[in-house]
Amino acid sequence: MGVKEFVEGHYKHFNAGELARCAESLHGFLDQGGRLMVTLAGAMSTAEIGRSLGPAIREHRVHAICCTGANLEEDLFSLIARSAYEALPEWREMSANDDAALRDKGMNRVTDVAIPEAVISTIEKPLMELWEGAEAVGDRRFPHEYLYDLLLHGEMEFDSNQDFSWLMAAADANLPIFTPGWEDSTLGSLLAARVLDCSLKGSDIVKSGLQAMQALADWYREDDSPTGILQVGGGIAGDFAISVVPMLRNDAKVDVPLWSWFAQISESRPSYGGYSGAPPNEKISWGKLDVDTPRFVIESDATIVLPLLLSALE
DSSP, X not given: OOHHHHHHHHOOSHHHHHHHHHHHHHHHHHHTTOEEEEEEOTTTTTTTTHHHHHXXXXXXXXXXXXXOHHHHXXXXXXXXXXXXXXXXXXGGGOOHHHHHHHHHTTEEXXXXXXXXXXXXXXXXXXXXXXXXXXXXXXXXXXXXHHHHXXXXXXXXXXXXXXXXXXXXXXXXXXXXXXXTTTTSSXXXXXXXXXXXXXXXXXXXXXXXXXHHHHHHHHHHHSOOSOEEEEEESOHHHXXXXXXXXXXXXXXXXXXXXXXXXXXXEOOOOGGGOOGXXXXXXXXXXXXXXXXXXXXXXXXXXXXXXXXXXXXXXX
């Protein structure tokens, strides 16, 4: 029994039923020529979401990504240093002293796994060469374009299966990636530090969030196919992406259709007032979705739901 058949046969009610309905709807949306953007919040890359997102990209079922700087870089970290990660299966029992011990070993914890600080040193030299080269010729690129260059043209040694990297799949496909707030990332901090110590003259070698929004607006308008959004978590990745439509319609006075399909995987609650828990109906009032837009909310752990959903599309 394949994943699609399993979901159809066993997932009937509550969040499971919503997942099954969402998968069926998304399958039909894509088969009818729809484009899908996936937004990634949280630590999905460290959770190895590339194992299911990578194949979906290669099968042309994902057409763009909007992600945090952490998700962008942490897929690269995993690709080049996964064997040096430390598994922490008893993370719920860890004390402050346990975390201090990880710090002293140069390990940065993300729930049940720790990332070696040394991975930054592996990336810094080739990345600095790209940044210095860009500065020398007055070039400016988005964060992912530098990482694409490292993956495709650099002499990086990979420590894990490239098939498990969504970033490698995206680089091979030259997939559009939009990364709002990239400064809030390890590599963003590294660039800021190199400007502070005068190794680089300025940070404008990396294009800003405003330019990312302009590029997103171009992408949204370049194809008249229906465009849907699968929002994994919430935060800046989800809000930045979906807001391109009211920006174009209300502020730029450009006649574009609303998002044609929407699904959200989140454990957040609407009652707290945060964007991550905002229900789809609320997005209607903001001019992002319409009354007849297919809308799904799966209130569950995205590390469990997203692999099932993507695999059910095969």
